[in-house]
Amino acid sequence: MPTPLDAPFVRAVAGAADRLAAPLAAGPGEKPVGVTHRALARRVKTLIAAYRSPDSRLHGSEQAVAAVLAHLRALQAAQTATGLFAGGDNVQSPPDSAFTVNDVCDAHVLAAGAGPELHEAAAALAEIAGAACESLRTGGVHTPNHRWELCAALARLHRSFPDRRLLDRVDAWLAEGVDIDAEGLYSERSANYAAHVSNPSLLLLADVLGRTDLWDAVERNLTATLDLIRPDGTVETVHSRRQDQNHPFPLAPYLPHYRLLAIRTGRGDFAGAARRAAAGGIDDPGLLAETLLTPDLCRPLPAPAPQPLPRSRYITTARLASRASATAHSVLYGGSDVPGHRRVRSGLACNPTFLRLFAGDAVLDAVRLSRGFFDLGPFRAAALRQLADDRFRLTETLTAAYYQPLPPERRRDDGAYRMADEGRFSAAMAFRDRPRDEISHTTRVDAELREDGADLRIDISGPRVPWALELTFRPGGVPAGAVPIGDRRWCLRTGPMTYRAGDDEIRVEAHVEAGDPLAGPDRSDVLRYDPGQDHTVVGGTDATTGNRVYIGGDGPHTLTLALRARRLTPADHATAISGTKG
Numbered sequence: 001m002p003t004p005l006d007a008p009f010v011r012a013v014a015g016a017a018d019r020l021a022a023p024l025a026a027g028p029g030e031k032p033v034g035v036t037h038r039a040l041a042r043r044v045k046t047l048i049a050a051y052r053s054p055d056s057r058l059h060g061s062e063q064a065v066a067a068v069l070a071h072l073r074a075l076q077a078a079q080t081a082t083g084l085f086a087g088g089d090n091v092q093s094p095p096d097s098a099f100t101v102n103d104v105c106d107a108h109v110l111a112a113g114a115g116p117e118l119h120e121a122a123a124a125l126a127e128i129a130g131a132a133c134e135s136l137r138t139g140g141v142h143t144p145n146h147r148w149e150l151c152a153a154l155a156r157l158h159r160s161f162p163d164r165r166l167l168d169r170v171d172a173w174l175a176e177g178v179d180i181d182a183e184g185l186y187s188e189r190s191a192n193y194a195a196h197v198s199n200p201s202l203l204l205l206a207d208v209l210g211r212t213d214l215w216d217a218v219e220r221n222l223t224a225t226l227d228l229i230r231p232d233g234t235v236e237t238v239h240s241r242r243q244d245q246n247h248p249f250p251l252a253p254y255l256p257h258y259r260l261l262a263i264r265t266g267r268g269d270f271a272g273a274a275r276r277a278a279a280g281g282i283d284d285p286g287l288l289a290e291t292l293l294t295p296d297l298c299r300p301l302p303a304p305a306p307q308p309l310p311r312s313r314y315i316t317t318a319r320l321a322s323r324a325s326a327t328a329h330s331v332l333y334g335g336s337d338v339p340g341h342r343r344v345r346s347g348l349a350c351n352p353t354f355l356r357l358f359a360g361d362a363v364l365d366a367v368r369l370s371r372g373f374f375d376l377g378p379f380r381a382a383a384l385r386q387l388a389d390d391r392f393r394l395t396e397t398l399t400a401a402y403y404q405p406l407p408p409e410r411r412r413d414d415g416a417y418r419m420a421d422e423g424r425f426s427a428a429m430a431f432r433d434r435p436r437d438e439i440s441h442t443t444r445v446d447a448e449l450r451e452d453g454a455d456l457r458i459d460i461s462g463p464r465v466p467w468a469l470e471l472t473f474r475p476g477g478v479p480a481g482a483v484p485i486g487d488r489r490w491c492l493r494t495g496p497m498t499y500r501a502g503d504d505e506i507r508v509e510a511h512v513e514a515g516d517p518l519a520g521p522d523r524s525d526v527l528r529y530d531p532g533q534d535h536t537v538v539g540g541t542d543a544t545t546g547n548r549v550y551i552g553g554d555g556p557h558t559l560t561l562a563l564r565a566r567r568l569t570p571a572d573h574a575t576a577i578s579g580t581k582g
Contacts (some may be wrong), residue, residue, distance in 0.1 A: 006300045010291065012281070014055035017288035020194040021050040021067075025058055030273055035071075036086035037070075038349045039079040039095070041103035042286060042297065048110045048118065049289035056288065065117055072124040075100075083132035084139075094139025095146035098153035101132050105156035106289055112160075115447040121203060126161070133157055137169050144186065144349075145193040147173045148201035155208040171204070178202065178217045181317040184224030189318055189349065190242040190523030191228070191235040195253035202293065208398040212234045219261055225254065226269060227313040227322060231329050231358045233276065238333045238351050239318040246350045251277045255296060256290055263296055268305025275304055309450055312390055319384040321392055323449035328565035329358040334384030334394040338377070342423045344534040350542070352378040354394060354445065357453060359565030360504030363474035366544050369458070369554075370530045372466040374400040374424060377532020381445070390449040397442045400424055405434040425533070453506070453563040458515075460555040466519075466526040469561070470550035471508065472544040477501030482549050483521045490549045497549065500568070507564040508549070515557035 021482050026044060030039060047068045050058040054462035057247040058064040078085050084097040111122040118271040136154060141147055151170045158166040179187035186198050199218045228236040234248040255277035264272035310325035319335030332355055337348035344350045368377035381394035401422070409431040417430040441462035448455045460467055464537045473479070481497030482490035490497075512518060519526045527550040531541045551559070 003295075004300055005298045006162070007077075008518075009278075009282075010055055010298050012278075013287045013291055014053050017046050017050045017053070017285045018057050020211050020285035021047045021056070021058055021064065024067045024071075025050075025061055025063040028063045028247070030068060030070065032074045035074065035122050036087055037075060037100045038103075040071050040075040040078065041100040041107070041332040044068055044075065044121075045103045045107040045110070045289045046285045048070070048107050048114070048121065050108055050290055050461060051118070051476050052114055052292060053288055062117075065121065066123045066212060068111075068118070072128070076124065076128060077133060079128060085132075086185065094136055095141050095143075096311045097139075098136055099131055099152045100147070101129060101153045102135060102156055104129050104132075105153070105160055106293060108160055110289060110292060111419060112379050125205050129157055130161065133161070133163070133166070137166055137379050143193075144179045144188055145190075145197040145201075147176070148178075148205070148350055149197050152201035152204045155205055156537060159208055167209075169279045170209070172231070174205070174211075174214075178214065180217050180220060183315045183317045184220035184222075185315070185318055186221065186239045188347075190240040190244055191225070191249040192240075192253075193242060194225070195249075195257070198530075199254075199257045204258070206408060218257065219265070222254070222261060222273070224315065226273060226307065227311075227315070229273065229276065230331075231324075233280065233359075234364065236322075236331060236351050238322070238356070239315075239320050239330065239335050239349055240351075241347055241349045242339065245349060252279075252280065252282075252284065255282070255284070256287060259296055259301065260294065262301055266302050268303055269307065271301040271303035272306055272544075274301055312449070313498075314392075317368070321386075321390075321449065323382075323385070323390055323451070325451040327359070327452045327567070328450075330358040330454045332384075332392055332394075332447050332449060334381030334392070336380035336382075339378045339382035339396055344377075344532075344542075352542070353544075354379065354381060355447065355454060355456070357506060357563055357565065358396045359506050360567060361454075361501040362477055362499055362506045362565070363501070364499070364506055364563065365546055366470070366472040367456075368470045368472075368529065368544070369443065369445075370468045370470060370528070371398075371441065371443065372530065373398055373458070373462070375530070375533040375536070376400065376424065377534060379443045379445075379528070387446070391447075392447050394445040394447065395442070397440055401436040401438045402537040403429065403431060404437070406430065406434055409432075423490050441465065453565045455563070456559075456561040458557070458559045458561065460515075460559075462556065464554055464556070466552065467555050467557070468519075468527055468529065468550050469547040469559075470529050470544070471551075472505070473499045473547040473549070474501075474545055479547060479549060485521045485527060485550075488547050489527070490547070491519070491527055492549050492551050493518045499547070499549075503568045505566055505568055507562075507566070508512075509562045509564075510551050512553075512558045513558040513560060515555065515559075517551055519552045519554070523552065526550075526554070530564055 051064045096269040108125040111118040154166045202214040237244045258270045258274040312323045314321045321332040353366040357364040382396045385393045420431045422431040444455040444459045482492045499506045
């Protein structure tokens with residue numbers, strides 16, 4: 001009996017491929033101009049998949065074949081004498097070329113089994129793959145995920161063109177161990193690289209090498225990701241160490257992995273995630289080739305199992321806590337790498353957002369705390385401690401120093417002291433040899449994640465310095481109760497405020513327990529976000545955009561903040577209308 005297929009899924013996947021491939025096939029003789037080598041290879045793979053798929057409008061199309069050959073000529077022109085590809089910021093990059101070769105090898109498998117019409121394409125693909133083979137086998141990498149992308153390319157090369165040396169190189173990389181922690185997060189903690197690189201690469205390696213441990217690693221990562229899925233259909237990235245830490249990442253790229261593992265394991269929670277990933281439609285043109293290479297993807301999903309509400313999760317390795325209920329979804333974060341490394345740098349988790357709150361259409365995207373202490377930047381917790389089930393404490397102590405004269409034995413007649421970095425700035429001052437007078441500034445945030453929001457108690461101690469708490473709300477809502485100060489910015493001083501979007505609302509109420517009264521709207525020197533000198537010294541910033549509400553003052557201060565989410569009722573709307581008329 002034939003294996004049943006999920007026909008709507010298959011049609012949707014073919015439709016996504018056709019949206020890319022059909023315009024390319026409509027001008028089959030046109031030479032691709034300004035297209036990167038990675039995009040050329042993706043196009044070739046998609047065109048061949050569309051040619052082979054009975055559900056595609058290009059099934060058996062001669063125009064699709066002509067477009068394939070035109071793109072292959074452009075791809076061969078982009079290949080250098082080393083077999084690696086030109087273009088991009090990473091010069092002569094084995095891992096960047098591996099992305100292209102992975103698509104080339106998949107396209108070769110599809111073309112080699114398609115009949116005489118694609119023989120020329122299959123031969124060109126084999127030539128491209130063969131030219132790259134040695135450089136990929138001996139080449140190096142510079143990020144953790146690159147190892148697995150490169151290994152996947154070597155395994156695919158071996159699959160089509162067997163060579164034991166390729167597997168030996170894969171074994172050498174895999175002998176380092178997969179960089180996945182006890183909670184199921186890869187070392188880069190990036191949704192982008194998990195979905196696009198590590199998970200698909202490890203799944204391919206598991207199938208080619210028969211390595212069930214690699215399959216298990218992907219399952220662990222997908223399990224961890226379930227608790228990172230937000231109500232708006234994105235995956236949390238605030239804890240990432242890569243570029244996506246400052247941007248929302250959609251769930252959609254996880255679709256093939258959740259779907260495949262749900263089908264093969266019967267996990268209903270993965271099936272539910274797969275359905276959510278496809279809820280907005282399927283737009284990935286590469287999925288068609290994946291279904292042809294891995295037919296299990298086309299089988300029906302098992303029954304989805306919704307995650308229970310309310311639920312809480314604390315990911316200890318990333319110091320990320322969340323609580324989800326029918327009313328609110330809150331995220332608390334204290335896992336920045338900046339306090340430990342004393343710098344903002346590519347490859348570190350640098351995002352200073354420490355709280356988010358989702359309440360339907362009303363979304364508090366970021367809560368940040370800026371301090372005017374030696375320009376050392378916003379609050380980034382150096383430690384997060386769980387006090388009780390949903391109660392946590394985040395702390396950070398900053399220190400800066402004034403330096404005394406050098407001891408006599410360390411002085412130089414020529415005044416030429418070595419250039420050194422003291423953690424805040426660099427100078428030819430031989431800092432380590434000098435006595436120092438330190439000044440400290442401590443911030444402590446006690447947070448309780450509640451079913452309807454969150455409570456914060458913020459304690460700022462140390463010398464008197466300005467501070468500002470920034471609440472960035474997602475555009476689309478209307479703030480009420482705060483004073484506008486221009487450029488989509490508001491000041492909250494006394495009394496509560498609300499942020500309303502559609503039928504959803506977040507209420508904010510602040511109280512000073514200790515310290516001076518809060519700053520008013522005239523204090524433009526306080527009511528602003530300061531990214532710190534790591535950004536401003538080169539004219540940059542990591543500031544948020546959106547509707548920003550500021551609460552600020554001159555510390556020391558102890559402040560409580562209550563954040564409450566609720567769904568408005570018809571009575572609420574009636575009251576608002578009558579109040580407006582009155």
